[in-house]
Amino acid sequence: MFGCGHWNRGLFHGAAGLLGLGRGPLSFASQLQSLYGHSFSYCLMDRNSNTSVSSKLVFGEDKELLNHPDLNFTSFVGGGKENSADTFYYVQIKSVMVGGKVLEIPKETWHLSEEGAGGTIIDSGTTLTYFAEPAYEIIKDAFMKEIKGYQLVEGFPPLKPCYNVSGIEKIELPDFGILFADGAVWEFPVENYFIQIEPVDVVCLAILGTPRSSLSIIGNYQQQNFHILYDMKESRLGYAPMKCADV
Numbered sequence: 001m002f003g004c005g006h007w008n009r010g011l012f013h014g015a016a017g018l019l020g021l022g023r024g025p026l027s028f029a030s031q032l033q034s035l036y037g038h039s040f041s042y043c044l045m046d047r048n049s050n051t052s053v054s055s056k057l058v059f060g061e062d063k064e065l066l067n068h069p070d071l072n073f074t075s076f077v078g079g080g081k082e083n084s085a086d087t088f089y090y091v092q093i094k095s096v097m098v099g100g101k102v103l104e105i106p107k108e109t110w111h112l113s114e115e116g117a118g119g120t121i122i123d124s125g126t127t128l129t130y131f132a133e134p135a136y137e138i139i140k141d142a143f144m145k146e147i148k149g150y151q152l153v154e155g156f157p158p159l160k161p162c163y164n165v166s167g168i169e170k171i172e173l174p175d176f177g178i179l180f181a182d183g184a185v186w187e188f189p190v191e192n193y194f195i196q197i198e199p200v201d202v203v204c205l206a207i208l209g210t211p212r213s214s215l216s217i218i219g220n221y222q223q224q225n226f227h228i229l230y231d232m233k234e235s236r237l238g239y240a241p242m243k244c245a246d247v
């Protein structure tokens with residue numbers, strides 16, 4: 001079952017439609033489970049790829065992905081019996097690494113309450129990544145402490161910090177990765193967490209805070225060039241580095 005939206009609001013204003021991939025029973029992904037099994041995956045090509053190339057969305061098992069040597073998994077959490085209609089895919093973060101250092105972030109920051117407040121979701125429909133406070137401040141400060149060589153510039157809200165990299169051949173920025181509570185590690189290439197602003201030679205951290213919410217979100221910008229697997233049979237998230245334009 002799917003239908004026409006007559007009151008499409010918010011960020012998706014003007015879009016021809018919205019394909020629901022959530023955990024709820026009405027989503028396209030959930031409805032297809034009886035046909036294709038309990039998993040789907042997508043591979044989002046990067047922002048700078050040729051626009052004649054499309055990203056891929058796969059319903060059902062993808063054998064090639066499952067055989068990928070660098071496919072890592074972390075468990076989904078929450079969304080249990082009591083709130084099984086919950087549409088989001090929650091993962092449990094333990095900490096975050098910047099420049100090879102594991103940051104000291106109070107573990108309550110990542111807590112998902114029984115009532116469904118807080119926690120971290122992975123979302124294909126949110127662009128940038130958001131971290132709840134105080135995680136965001138700590139992460140931003142860690143980047144600013146690590147980045148010394150470039151001139152800090154303002155004027156690209158809501159993005160910050162931003163740096164002037166005019167005339168710099170090889171831009172070097174700190175590593176960034178997420179550590180999950182079950183021991184899984186997710187390390188990202190720099191183009192997944194810094195945005196190059198054109199035509200000015202400026203790079204900005206593509207991570208924002210959530211001052212009014214305790215929900216953290218791993219957005220789609222951060223997922224570029226990973227094949228992302230939602231395995232609802234094993235209740236786990238898979239991610240494998242991939243040049244999505246070539247898939």
Ligand SMILES: *[C@@H]1O[C@H](CO)[C@@H](O)[C@H](O)[C@H]1NC(C)=O
Nearest residue numbers: 048049050051052053054245
């Ligand atoms: C994008 O792909 C099309 C079709 O393959 C090709 O004709 C075009 O030259 C490509 N553009 C760039 C900028 O590479």
Ligand SMILES: *[C@@H]1O[C@H](CO)[C@@H](O)[C@H](O)[C@H]1NC(C)=O
Nearest residue numbers: 153164165166167200201202
């Ligand atoms: C970056 O630095 C260059 C060279 O010093 C300068 O010309 C340019 O205006 C600066 N850009 C910004 C956005 O500050």
Ligand SMILES: *[C@@H]1O[C@H](CO)[C@@H](O)[C@H](O)[C@H]1NC(C)=O
Nearest residue numbers: 070072184185186187188241
């Ligand atoms: C997958 O996990 C291994 C072992 O923890 C780690 O070294 C590797 O960087 C992870 N892959 C990604 C893409 O983060």
